[in-house]
Amino acid sequence: MTDTQNSLSRLDAVLAEVIDLRDTTALLNWDERVYMPQGGVAAHGDMLATVRRLAHEKFTSSEVGRLIEDATTELNGESDPDARTRLAVAAHDYDKATRVPADFVARHARASSAGHQAWREARERSDFGIFAPHFARLIELKQEYVEFFRPLAHPYDALLDDFEPGALTSDVLRTFDLLRPRQVALIKAIPGAPPIDTYFLEGHYEEKDILAFALRAVSAFGFDWTRGRQDKSAHPFATSMGSDDVRITTRYHPDHPFEMLFSMLHETGHALYEQGISPSWRRTLVRSGASLGVHESQSRLWENIIGRSRPFWEHFFPALQQQFPSHLSDVTLDAFYRGINKVEPSLIRVEADEVTYNLHVMLRVEMEIGLLNGSIAVNEAADFWNSKMTDYLGVTPAAASNGILQDMHWSVGLMGYFATYTIGNLISVQIWETFRAAEPAADDQCRRGDFSRLRSWLKQEIHQHGRRYTPQQLVQRVTATDIDPAPYLGYLERKYRDIYGLS
């Protein structure tokens, strides 16, 4: 063993323990949301705070800094690409984590905690005024945070980079400018078409039957049940403690029974990514998705591009009809397909369809940028929100709880996050079209309920690499193009013109 391996392997050993502690916080979070009795809130809060703090202290220690420096010198000239990747990711994360002083982290944690409590009350009473001073404080903290990362092409780049490493505000805004007019035009064209009937989606579907059907689809997608599980929680999510223990959740609402199915397909997309990461990245920082945007591309691909496609339902609809004869025996495949793809501008992002979703995101990102640079004042934020909703979607919230207070993100200081949903949408279509070009039988496989080639291609091209490549490099490598809104727009227009019979 050379000195090179010594420094890097000592670094690997420390980082492995950081990963253990982060995995432990993942389990604590999962438990809190899935099985914890209500009385456990305070104890879990303490456990989480302690484990999280120890993970942070261990990672940002001067020992880690020194080992990164030594390993960098020593690795100079070495050609082991995995070693270089581990070191590069560690250096990137260490630099980001140590630019932010511990004092700031503590102040931000306190403001988030107070903000979240105020937001809950504000949302319950639908009174933005209760949250506004906390929001103002959190925005001030974001302005302070940006300073740690100067020089920047755009101040907002510092926020974006936490969720989508390397993404630039200028690219995001250019993308929005391309998406906005064509998505708005599509939305405006739809009310002129004959309306889509969805009565058959709203009847009473037994939870256990919907769940059984959803589990069949999740299994067909290739979720590995020996390395994962599925439970219920108030809000669906996916989490992992490494690629061998990946957990998804769903929920059942009697008024929207199919949400259970589609949210499971969505979380399965995230889970397949995690399960597909190469075991060689086990207990290293490389062992995660490349970014939230790339992660979302996987969930949206399986949920929407596959799960709301005609070929998918050509395979699964007969089984669904058989399971629910009284609901669906008189419904045609075409009516069902149109039903699950109905476009309806609505106030709530998480209920938005494929056509309107990105506009919810744009509104939020534009608002975050304006709040950060001071061109929007906090006391004007609710009005800004409402007028943008009217412009983009033609609907106006009557209450703040259905408007500016609907998402939890800002209340806990998450800003720069929303753009990743749209980036994920764009990448999902770019990836799908690349696969289809390589695999002309892709639609036929889907019609047979056979997703094995898609899954193994995604694993080969994307999943296995973890964080080896930046999101931009990964998309280049897979699709031979940059992140690009054109394929997504083409997909949307083709799919929805067909569904609504538009010219």
Added chain:
Amino acid sequence: MTDTQNSLSRLDAVLAEVIDLRDTTALLNWDERVYMPQGGVAAHGDMLATVRRLAHEKFTSSEVGRLIEDATTELNGESDPDARTRLAVAAHDYDKATRVPADFVARHARASSAGHQAWREARERSDFGIFAPHFARLIELKQEYVEFFRPLAHPYDALLDDFEPGALTSDVLRTFDLLRPRQVALIKAIPGAPPIDTYFLEGHYEEKDILAFALRAVSAFGFDWTRGRQDKSAHPFATSMGSDDVRITTRYHPDHPFEMLFSMLHETGHALYEQGISPSWRRTLVRSGASLGVHESQSRLWENIIGRSRPFWEHFFPALQQQFPSHLSDVTLDAFYRGINKVEPSLIRVEADEVTYNLHVMLRVEMEIGLLNGSIAVNEAADFWNSKMTDYLGVTPAAASNGILQDMHWSVGLMGYFATYTIGNLISVQIWETFRAAEPAADDQCRRGDFSRLRSWLKQEIHQHGRRYTPQQLVQRVTATDIDPAPYLGYLERKYRDIYGLS
């Protein structure tokens, strides 16, 4: 705030984090045994090892030692009894933990891990020879361990003290000498009495129905569902992350359906103890049971003294009959009561009835003492086991898997543990008789299914105190006597002479 409070409150703050980490290992263990997918074994092993090591390092740090010293000086003359208790427990645990060198802890961990693997294989093949060299190594380590705690009245005291603080080998052996002849005599008298029929306990009882019935009883005992939950696992257990998150598990075996019920009553006894510990001990080392023996007294009280008593079934049997009419409508209360209390010397400790249980324990403790002092050689251990089983219970294992290899304890280096089961049995009756003397309507309350007074009395007298008192002090305080086998023997002889119609 005085300096006194400063040293102690700094100590409290460090220990609170130690507790957080220990609670986290409790959650990791729970998850591993209840919900973890099989693929998660390695990742969970890493998480557990890291969190456990950090908890140990934090607790045994020189900072903790210094704070204990400073607080001891400063608290001199102060009269806050809670502060004194917190400090005394911390000093006791710190002394024990720091006597054992880190190097020994690591060697013991390796030997336990190897021993457990060998034991699994040995048990599967019923070949003690596979486990024997590991067993010998573990015994050598125990001999080394004892040296860290000299001077000792008896070397075995060092092992006993880890599970039953302050217990003395001489007392345990004297107790055994009192129990042995009278329990053996009772066992020998029973085969002369008419046999008890249990056909009605062995039919097919649906899991969900037995579970529903067991949950009624658990709720009647007073388990607080807002501060706990119940799940299934391969082996029933109780665990807690503080008194506000206490979890029990059970299992279902179609051949022994009532095991599910009685194991739930048993674990509920442990859980009520944990839920009853005063919130003022939250995040302190005082926040646990006084010892394993006292803990076991609570589980045995609720499982056996209540759950296998005639008054309990006077209340619950009609409901059980109603739930299982085809099994039980022709069975009398008396026949049922006799059935669930049938005495049958058997090879397996965990299946043993009240009359034979202590003899399984005695055999193990006598063997541990002999192995530790060298009077029994490892290669004679299996023969020693078999001949003692014949002496005490009149049954002889044909295979090591049903004999010396049946328990997991020794394979992971747990020695000194078994005695706590018998200590728990003794204390359970002492406590129950004290309650009954104070509460003449105790049996009537039981006949009405009303356990509120018993539960609140136990909370008041035992649970709330956590580790404030040693087991010996606690028993003195509650019963005004020392730990004493006479009440247990009296209870056994009265109950089983009645059941078997012995003179």
